[in-house]
Each structure stands twice: as structure tokens, then as C-alpha cells.
Amino acid sequence: MQDFLQHLLNGISLGSIYALIALGYTMVYGILQLINFAHSDVYMVGAFAAYYVASLVGLQDSPGFSTLLVLLAASMVACSLLALAIERLAYRPLRKAPKLNILITAIGVSLFLQYFGQAVFGAEPKKFPAVLENKVLVSVAGVDVKTFDIAVLFITVVMMLVLNFIIFKTKLGKAMRAVSTNMKVASMMGVNTDRIIAFTFIVGSSLAGVGSVLVGMKYPSIDPLMGTLFGLKAFVAAVLGGIGSIPGAVLGGIIMGLSEEMVVAYLSSTYRDALAFGILIVILVFKPSGLLGKSQIEKV
Amino acid sequence: MTALRALKIPFLSFLVLIVIAFIGNFALDGFVQLLSIYVLINMILAMSLNLVNGYTGQFSLGHAGFMAVGAYSSAWLSTQVPFLPGPLQIFNFLLYAVVGGIMAAGAGYLVGLPSLRLKGDYLAIVTLGFGEIIRVVLLNTPAVGGARGFYGIPGPTDHDLGGFVLSKFLMGFTHAGFWCLVTFFVIWRLMESSHGRGFLSVREDEIAAEAMGVDTTQAKVRAFVLSSFFAGVAGSIFAHYANYLSPASFNFQRSVDAVIMVVLGGMGSMSGALLAAVFITVMPELLRPLQQVIGVDIRMIIYSLFLILLMIMRPKGLFGKLELTDLYKRWKARKS
Numbered sequence: 001m002q003d004f005l006q007h008l009l010n011g012i013s014l015g016s017i018y019a020l021i022a023l024g025y026t027m028v029y030g031i032l033q034l035i036n037f038a039h040s041d042v043y044m045v046g047a048f049a050a051y052y053v054a055s056l057v058g059l060q061d062s063p064g065f066s067t068l069l070v071l072l073a074a075s076m077v078a079c080s081l082l083a084l085a086i087e088r089l090a091y092r093p094l095r096k097a098p099k100l101n102i103l104i105t106a107i108g109v110s111l112f113l114q115y116f117g118q119a120v121f122g123a124e125p126k127k128f129p130a131v132l133e134n135k136v137l138v139s140v141a142g143v144d145v146k147t148f149d150i151a152v153l154f155i156t157v158v159m160m161l162v163l164n165f166i167i168f169k170t171k172l173g174k175a176m177r178a179v180s181t182n183m184k185v186a187s188m189m190g191v192n193t194d195r196i197i198a199f200t201f202i203v204g205s206s207l208a209g210v211g212s213v214l215v216g217m218k219y220p221s222i223d224p225l226m227g228t229l230f231g232l233k234a235f236v237a238a239v240l241g242g243i244g245s246i247p248g249a250v251l252g253g254i255i256m257g258l259s260e261e262m263v264v265a266y267l268s269s270t271y272r273d274a275l276a277f278g279i280l281i282v283i284l285v286f287k288p289s290g291l292l293g294k295s296q297i298e299k300v
Numbered sequence: 301m302t303a304l305r306a307l308k309i310p311f312l313s314f315l316v317l318i319v320i321a322f323i324g325n326f327a328l329d330g331f332v333q334l335l336s337i338y339v340l341i342n343m344i345l346a347m348s349l350n351l352v353n354g355y356t357g358q359f360s361l362g363h364a365g366f367m368a369v370g371a372y373s374s375a376w377l378s379t380q381v382p383f384l385p386g387p388l389q390i391f392n393f394l395l396y397a398v399v400g401g402i403m404a405a406g407a408g409y410l411v412g413l414p415s416l417r418l419k420g421d422y423l424a425i426v427t428l429g430f431g432e433i434i435r436v437v438l439l440n441t442p443a444v445g446g447a448r449g450f451y452g453i454p455g456p457t458d459h460d461l462g463g464f465v466l467s468k469f470l471m472g473f474t475h476a477g478f479w480c481l482v483t484f485f486v487i488w489r490l491m492e493s494s495h496g497r498g499f500l501s502v503r504e505d506e507i508a509a510e511a512m513g514v515d516t517t518q519a520k521v522r523a524f525v526l527s528s529f530f531a532g533v534a535g536s537i538f539a540h541y542a543n544y545l546s547p548a549s550f551n552f553q554r555s556v557d558a559v560i561m562v563v564l565g566g567m568g569s570m571s572g573a574l575l576a577a578v579f580i581t582v583m584p585e586l587l588r589p590l591q592q593v594i595g596v597d598i599r600m601i602i603y604s605l606f607l608i609l610l611m612i613m614r615p616k617g618l619f620g621k622l623e624l625t626d627l628y629k630r631w632k633a634r635k636s
Binding site: 033034035090093094097098099100101102103104105107108109110111112114115116119228232235236239270271273274276277278280281284285288 | 357359361411414415417418421422424425426428429430432433436437439440552556559563567598600601603604605606607608611612615
């Protein structure tokens with residue numbers, strides 16, 4: 001029981017990181033119907049940005065709250081700029097092209113970032129700077145609640161609240177919702193769709209940046225290929241929850257984190273990576289629109 | 301032109317292939333011979349993927365997974381079935397290739413049926429996921445070597461036929477070339493048939509195709525299963541010529557290579573896919589000296605940039621839907 005609760009806590013904390021990344025996928029998909037393969041590598045670049053900023057400012061070995069804030073800011077800015085550049089240079093020229101072409105471009109961008117990253121950052125793993133001290137804060141019924149888990153949960157919840165505020169309470173958010181419902185009509189109503197799409201990329205990638213710092217904190221080893229599998233799992237989480245749906249991405253992320261933790265704990269860790277895709281195939285067979293997604297009928 | 305037209309008859313082109321094999325046997329060194337077999341394998345892979353990604357307009361990202369199924373099942377079978385004596389063992393390899401293909405086709409059916417009902421980009425993810433699942437399963441199956449890899453797979457060997465040596469290359473090249481021709485003619489004839497026209501209509505407009513009475517899901521599944529079959533065959537040839545398999549040789553990278561071949565050549569152009577297969581197989585070898593100087597795998601950086609630029613500037617691929625013969629006709633028309 002005690003073990004189970006501990007795994008539950010770990011799973012939720014891992015799942016909320018998945019949720020942060022999944023949000024980026026689901027937002028871009030909601031607005032462009034594009035699986036943004038490059039998202040996982042934007043996240044990777046975020047981790048490296050935090051790494052380099054930390055060594056530049058001399059924060060490699062001074063865990064604390066201020067370090068966390070600096071790294072978060074660095075990673076968010078780097079991710080936003082990169083995503084903005086990708087959107088402007090690779091996706092925008094293809095706005096009117098068939099979807100397949102944009103998908104291939106996204107894969108191309110993803111590969112480019114991976115291998116360019118290997119050339120620039122080096123292929124060998126690097127040690128992520130210490131962000132916080134991992135102390136046991138409280139012990140409830142034998143379950144250790146550690147700083148990392150609390151920090152991950154707290155940051156994720158804050159990010160969700162901010163995101164919720166942006167999407168439902170601001171003018172920009174209203175425009176985002178309008179563009180994702182119907183791009184043509186939104187642009188006729190005077191919404192600058194290009195700007196809104198760029199803004200969506202910024203928001204999604206900042207969340208990926210936050211996610212990358214949290215992952216770096218929990219598993220302090222980063223390499224240029226770290227994004228691929230993690231990103232795919234986050235994408236599966238987004239599909240699981242219903243792609244295009246924001247609460248769905250959060251739910252999917254949590255389920256994903258929990259099930260992965262449970263498989264590692266009670267079955268075998270070698271099947272951990274196959275699990276995500278197993279879930280994906282099952283969900284596609286039984287409920288292709290995802291748990292919280294709406295199924296759409298295609299009209300001619 | 302009449303000489304080229306004669307090549308449209310499968311038997312004649314097979315004869316030409318055997319002549320090429322003999323020339324290669326005596327004129328080329330071992331490394332180029334090995335490379336030429338890999339070119340043939342990649343050609344089969346590119347043509348089969350072109351059937352799904354090019355002609356049917358779906359997007360599969362897990363071709364390496366199907367290749368792995370074919371390779372491993374064929375390799376496993378070859379350790380179980382006794383070999384025919386001497387040069388007759390070529391029939392063994394034909395059998396293994398067919399079995400490997402059928403296993404891969406079965407896997408393709410299982411994967412394709414649920415995911416092909418959905419929109420294109422889901423298929424990309426499901427096939428990608430399938431490729432990963434296959435890899436993880438192979439890693440955890442001790443019967444086929446697990447993570448160590450599958451050693452000692454029997455392959456073609458040299459045979460002395462009273463003074464004439466039937467070399468490993470001659471046998472391997474003929475076998476691979478035979479399947480390459482089979483793939484080519486099957487897909488080519490298929491695309492001229494009503495089934496093939498159905499595939500094309502699915503690519504052009506799914507709703508319109510359905511309205512005209514094409515069972516779109518069936519068409520997609522058929523294309524997918526056939527494509528997986530040939531991927532499995534390619535895997536089988538690879539397994540027996542390399543004599544060694546490891547789950548790492550069927551990673552995501554390999555699927556991406558296949559996709560690049562199709563996209564580069566032009567989605568829906570058989571000759572484009574063939575040329576791109578040659579290009580993609582030979583280029584890493586040409587880049588090797590450069591890579592040794594820089595010390596970085598520069599190949600993938602070039603590929604990915606190529607992919608992005610191609611999509612932006614020439615979205616239909618280098619050849620588009622045109623075949624080499626179309627280009628030749630155009631060139632002739634311009635000259636006269």
C-alpha cells in the first residue's frame with residue numbers, strides 16, 4: 001500500500017510533465033491540424049538553453065528558488081524564439097499546402113534539430129545543473145513527499161492556471177479560440193491569423209520549456225535525442241485525452257505518467273517504451289477522438 | 301527506344317539483370333558489390349513505401365518495423381528448415397523471402413486495419429509506434445538473440461560448379477534483383493489496374509472516391525498490406541546477405557530513410573523512388589571522407605534540410621508524379 005501510494009505520487013508528478021508537453025502538441029493541432037513533430041526537439045533545445053545559461057551565469061551548483069526561476073525563464077525564452085523561427089521559416093510558407101507536406105516538413109525540422117543539436121551540443125549526455133535540493137518535506141503514512149514532486153506539481157498547476165487565464169479571459173485567447181474553430185471566418189472578422197498562430201506556438205513552446213527544466217531537475221542528464229521518445233509519449237498523451245482539447249491533454253498526461261510508473265513498478269521496465277504505443281493503438285481502435293475530444297463529421 | 305520497350309517484359313529484364321550480375325561479379329570489388337545489394341534492397345523498400353505514401357496518399361513512418369518482421373521471421377525460419385544442396389539453395393532463399401513477406405503482410409494487416417480508418421496523420425504515429433513496439437519486443441526475445449543480435453544467419457555462399465565459381469555475390473544479387481523486379485512489375489501493373497486506380501482516387505479525394513463506390517478503407521488496407529509484404533521481403537534479403545541482425549538496425553532512422561527516398565524521388569513516381577534509393581544508399585559512402593574530417597554525422601543534417609527545402613520549394617518531390625519515361629517523352633517533344 002505504501003509502495004503503491006509512493007508510485008502514485010511519482011506517476012502524477014511525471015504525468016504533469018507529460019501534460020505540459022502534451023499541451024503544446026494539442027494547441028498546435030487544434031489550430032493547424034498539424035502534428036508538430038518538432039515540438040519534442042524544441043523541448044530538448046529548452047533543456048540545453050537552461051544548461052548553457054546556468055553555466056554562463058555560474059548557477060551550475062547553487063540549487064535554490066532563484067536558480068529555478070532563472071532557468072525557467074531562459075528555457076521559456078529560448079523555446080519561444082526557436083518555435084517562432086520554425087513557424088515563420090518552415091510552416092508559414094506551407095500554410096496552403098496539403099497537410100502531408102506540412103507533416104513531412106515537421107519531421108524534417110525535428111530531424112534537423114536532433115542532428116544539428118548533436119553537432120553543436122555534442123552527442124554525449126550532459127549533467128543538468130542542480131535546480132533544487134531534493135529533500136523530504138513531509139512523510140505522510142510512510143510516503144515521502146519530496147521537494148521535486150511538490151515543485152513539479154506546483155509549477156504545473158500555476159502554468160495551467162495561467163494558460164486557462166490566457167485562453168478564456170484575454171482578447172488573444174478569444175482570437176485563438178476563434179482561429180481554431182474556423183480560420184477563414186476568424187480572419188474575415190479581423191483576426192490576424194498569422195499572428196495568432198505564432199502566438200499559439202509561443203505559448204505551447206514556453207510550456208515545453210517549463211517541462212524541459214522540470215525533467216532536467218528530476219532526471220539530470222540531457223542529450224540531443226532526449227526529446228524524441230519523451231515527445232512521442234507526450235503526443236500519445238494528447239491523443240489519449242483527445243487531441244485539440246486542453247483539459248484532455250492534462251488528463252492524458254496524468255494517465256500516461258501513472259500507467260508508465262505502474263508498469264515500471266509492477267511489470268517490467270523494458271516494456272516501458274512499448275506501453276505508450278500500446279495505449280495509443282488501443283485508444284485509436286476504441287475511441288479515436290480521445291477521452292475528452294469531440295468527434296467531427298467531415299462535410300464536403 | 302525499342303530496347304527500352306523490351307525491358308517492359310519481365311523475363312527479358314531479368315535476363316539483363318543476370319548479365320549485370322555477371323559483369324558486377326568480375327568487374328567490381330567486394331565493397332561496391334555489397335553496396336549494390338543494399339541499393340537493390342533499398343529500392344524494394346522505396347518502391348513498396350511509395351505504394352502507401354505516394355500512390356495511396358497515406359503516411360507510414362514505420363516501414364523499418366515491417367522490414368524487421370520479415371527479416372527476423374525469415375532468419376528464424378532459415379535456422380529451422382534444411383538447406384537444399386548446392387546452388388539449388390537459392391530456392392530456400394526464395395521461400396524465406398516469401399514467408400518473411402507474408403509475416404510482414406500479416407503484421408501490416410493487424411496494424412493497418414484499425415489505424416487506416418482514421419485520418420492520415422494518425423497512421424504516421426501508429427506506424428511509428430508499431431516500429432518501436434517491434435523493436436522492444438525483439439530486444440526482449442532471447443530466441444532471436446535479444447539485444448545481442450541474431451548471429452550466424454545462413455546466407456548465400458560460394459559454390460564451385462566444376463571450374464566455375466557461383467559466388468555469393470552472384471547469387472545474392474540475382475535474388476535481390478529478382479525481388480526488385482517482382483516488386484516493380486507487381487506495383488506497376490497494379491497501378492494500371494482498377495485496384496490501382498482506386499488507390500489513386502483515395503489519394504486525390506477520399507470523399508469523392510467513396511462517393512464513386514471505392515471502398516476507401518479496403519483500398520488503403522490493401523495498399524498497406526502489399527507494401528508491408530515487400531518490406532518484409534526486403535528485410536529477408538537483408539538478413540541473409542548480412543548474416544547478422546540486431547534490433548538497432550531497424551530503428552526509427554531506417555524508417556525515415558525510406559520516407560526520404562519516397563519524398564525525394566517524388567511521391568507517386570516509381571522511377572523517382574528508384575533513383576532516390578540509389579542516391580540515399582550511395583551518398584553516406586561518398587560523404588564518409590568529409591565526415592571523418594568534421595567528426596559529426598553530417599548526413600542527417602543535409603537530409604533534413606533537404607526535406608524541408610524540398611517541401612517548401614518543390615512540394616511534389618523532385619520528379620513529382622512523373623516517371624523517367626514521361627520526362628524522356630517531354631524532352632523528345634521539345635527537341636523536335
